[in-house]
Amino acid sequence: xxxxxxxxxxxxxxxxxxxGVPKGSFYFYFKNKEDFGLQLIDYYLGNVLKKWTQxxxxxxxxxxxxxxxxxxxFISVNEKAGFKGGCPIGNLSQELGDVSxxxxxxxxxxxxKLKEMISVYLKEAxxxxxxxxxxxxxxxxDLIFSCFQGALIQMKVARNTxxxxxxxxxxFDMILRY
Amino acid sequence: xxxxxxxxxxxxxxxxxxxGVPKGSFYFYFKNKEDFGLQLIDYYLGNVLKKWTQxxxxxxxxxxxxxxxxxxxFISVNEKAGFKGGCPIGNLSQELGDVSxxxxxxxxxxxxKLKEMISVYLKEAxxxxxxxxxxxxxxxxDLIFSCFQGALIQMKVARNTxxxxxxxxxxFDMILRY
Numbered sequence: 095x096x097x098x099x100x101x102x103x104x105x106x107x108x109x110x111x112x113x114g115v116p117k118g119s120f121y122f123y124f125k126n127k128e129d130f131g132l133q134l135i136d137y138y139l140g141n142v143l144k145k146w147t148q149x150x151x152x153x154x155x156x157x158x159x160x161x162x163x164x165x166x167x168f169i170s171v172n173e174k175a176g177f178k179g180g181c182p183i184g185n186l187s188q189e190l191g192d193v194s195x196x197x198x199x200x201x202x203x204x205x206x207k208l209k210e211m212i213s214v215y216l217k218e219a220x221x222x223x224x225x226x227x228x229x230x231x232x233x234x235x236d237l238i239f240s241c242f243q244g245a246l247i248q249m250k251v252a253r254n255t256x257x258x259x260x261x262x263x264x265x266f267d268m269i270l271r272y
Numbered sequence: 273x274x275x276x277x278x279x280x281x282x283x284x285x286x287x288x289x290x291x292g293v294p295k296g297s298f299y300f301y302f303k304n305k306e307d308f309g310l311q312l313i314d315y316y317l318g319n320v321l322k323k324w325t326q327x328x329x330x331x332x333x334x335x336x337x338x339x340x341x342x343x344x345x346f347i348s349v350n351e352k353a354g355f356k357g358g359c360p361i362g363n364l365s366q367e368l369g370d371v372s373x374x375x376x377x378x379x380x381x382x383x384x385k386l387k388e389m390i391s392v393y394l395k396e397a398x399x400x401x402x403x404x405x406x407x408x409x410x411x412x413x414d415l416i417f418s419c420f421q422g423a424l425i426q427m428k429v430a431r432n433t434x435x436x437x438x439x440x441x442x443x444f445d446m447i448l449r450y
Contacts, residue, residue, distance in 0.1 A: 100367055103280040178370040184425055188366040189278055191428035192356040201429045236426070236438045243425050244418030247362055250369035251379045260414045268446045 097182045100189055101131055131186070132200050138182045139204050146211050157218040158225065162266055164211075165242065169258045172246070177253045180246040183208065188247075209235045225269060234269065241265055275360045278367055279309055309364070310378050316360045317382050324389050335396040336403065340444055342389075343420065347436045350424070355431045358424040361386065387413045403447060412447065419443055 095104045095112060106127045110120055124130040149164045172180065179185075183204050190197040212235040219225045241261050248257035273282045273290060284305045288298055302308040327342045350358065357363075361382050368375040390413040397403045419439050426435035 098371060100278065100280060102278060180366070180370070184422075185366055187425050187429045188358070188363055191425070192358065192431075193276060198429060198431065202431075205426060205429055233438045233442055236435055237419065237442050240422030240426055240435055240439055241415065241419045242422065244362075244421030244423075247365050247369070247421050248383060248414070248418055251365045251376060251383055253370075253376065253380075257414055257418055260411045261418055264411055264415050 096131070096134065097179045097185065101186060102189065106130075128196060132196065135183060135186065135200055135204050139207060142208070143211070150214070156224055157215045157222065158266065158269075161212065161215040162262060165258075165262055169255055169262070172249060172258070173255055177249050177255070180250050181243060184243045184246060205239070209239045212238050229269075238265060238269075274309070274312065275357045275363065279364060280367065284308075306374060309375065313361060313364065313378055313382050317385060320386070321389070328392070334402055335393045335400065336444065336447075339390065339393040340440060343436075343440055347433055347440070350427060350436070351433055355427050355433070358428050359421060362421045362424060383417070387417045390416050407447075416443060416447075 095109060106120070109130075110117060120130075124133065145167065146164060149160045149167070152160055152163075155163070172178075183201065186197065187201045187205070191201050192198070209232075213231050216225065216229070216231045216234055220227055220229065220231065242258070245257040245261040249255055273287060284298070287308075288295060298308075302311065323345065324342060327338045327345070330338055330341075333341070350356075361379065364375065365379045365383070369379050370376070387410075391409050394403065394407070394409045394412055398405055398407065398409065420436070423435040423439040427433055
């Protein structure tokens with residue numbers, strides 16, 4: 095519900111009703127809705143990391159290709175969802191990053207971890223001479239991350255994967271040439 | 273208020289109170305809150321276009337430099353706002369692009385117009401041999417647009433302009449080499 099409708103636009107009552115969970119049980123596990131929202135970020139990050147590890151472990155595939163496969167997987171998930179939802183962490187960042195200090199700290203940390211997942215592939219590609227040794231890994235990861243987040247917003251509005259496909263094709267072509 | 277707190281999270285009552293406008297006057301100009309939201313998109317687009325034209329008219333500056341100047345202006349606006357707010361059209365797209373059909377159509381059209389503003393510079397740069405004639409203008413504009421939207425989300429969460437500066441430096445370096 096939060097993924098699709100946003101954090102502020104989803105009431106705790108609705109969440110409890112949908113989950114069929116009494117209020118008391120909720121407060122046993124979460125201090126309040128904010129605490130729930132913060133734990134949602136960890137939960138989602140954990141899922142992404144698990145999927146990332148699956149691709150990362152395919153050592154016979156070149157690192158840049160594994161990174162592309164990882165993005166292609168994410169794109170296919172969004173296709174199956176009818177181009178709705180996008181990136182839960184990106185959504186919360188757009189909604190709360192600037193107005194909530196507590197979420198800002200948590201989301202900033204989540205973004206760093208997601209960018210680190212990109213960096214690991216780029217570092218390995220550099221070691222294997224697949225990409226230029228001159229490339230600044232940290233800045234390139236930051237740029238790739240920006241592009242994908244923006245392409246996901248475009249996907250929502252266009253209701254197709256055109257922009258994420260452009261990202262996937264052009265950016266990797268550029269990076270490989272860079 | 274919508275720029276900062278989101279569309280669904282801002283009540284019409286609050287807007288009227290803040291603006292000091294009676295309900296009757298609001299309904300003279302707008303059918304409802306949705307109509308107001310849609311007109312906000314036109315209003316904001318108009319402002320961006322006005323600013324864009326100022327940069328575009330500086331014909332003695334090379335087109336790619338004018339595009340960078342345009343982005344630098346937008347970044348400085350966000351800096352002055354304490355890294356809060358981001359792109360109003362990007363925010364509404366993230367929030368409503370996937371869940372409201374009416375906003376989807378409007379926002380998709382707004383995105384097309386914003387990307388066209390980028391395309392015009394790239395076309396001119398191509399005619400002046402500043403960038404490769406082989407470059408696909410439409411796809412490159414789409415990628416630049418994605419990058420900037422994503423960099424603005426990062427700006428909100430990091431509360432600094434690091435990611436928009438990386439965008440501004442790296443992407444233009446890549447494009448000029450591409």
